Amino acid sequence: MTRWAVAVDKNTCIGSAVCVGTAPGRFALDERQRSGPVTAEIDPDEAVRDAAASCPVEAISLVDADTGEPVDLD
Ligand code: SF4
Numbered sequence: 738m739t740r741w742a743v744a745v746d747k748n749t750c751i752g753s754a755v756c757v758g759t760a761p762g763r764f765a766l767d768e769r770q771r772s773g774p775v776t777a778e779i780d781p782d783e784a785v786r787d788a789a790a791s792c793p794v795e796a797i798s799l800v801d802a803d804t805g806e807p808v809d810l811d
Contacts, residue, residue: 740802741781743774743789749796759791760784778802786810 745756745764752770756763763785764772779785789797790810799808 739781740778741785741808742778742798742800742802742805743785744777744798745772745774746796746798747771747773749794750792751794751796753793755791755793756788756797759788764788772796781808 743763747767747769750771752766752772754766754772756772757766760782761784763775763779763782765775766772786799786808789799789808799810800806801808
């Protein structure tokens with residue numbers, strides 16, 4: 738079964754917390770108000786896809802954990 742690898746570029750993240758609200762339990766802000774995945778590898782989750790598509794600065798990377806291919810965000 739496909740697994741997704743989730744990552745956040747903390748240098749790009751502006752701490753808007755859109756991802757935290759869009760995919761509850763999947764993202765958390767650190768002490769610098771920068772997001773990161775709660776779990777780096779997950780089963781496909783439409784809320785996480787929505788979060789990646791909704792990030793205002795496109796800081797969230799979502800790829801197939803096996804192939805490294807980007808997950809289609811549409
Ligand atoms: S939505 Fe994007 S900018 Fe906002 S906290 Fe999440 S990763 Fe950071």
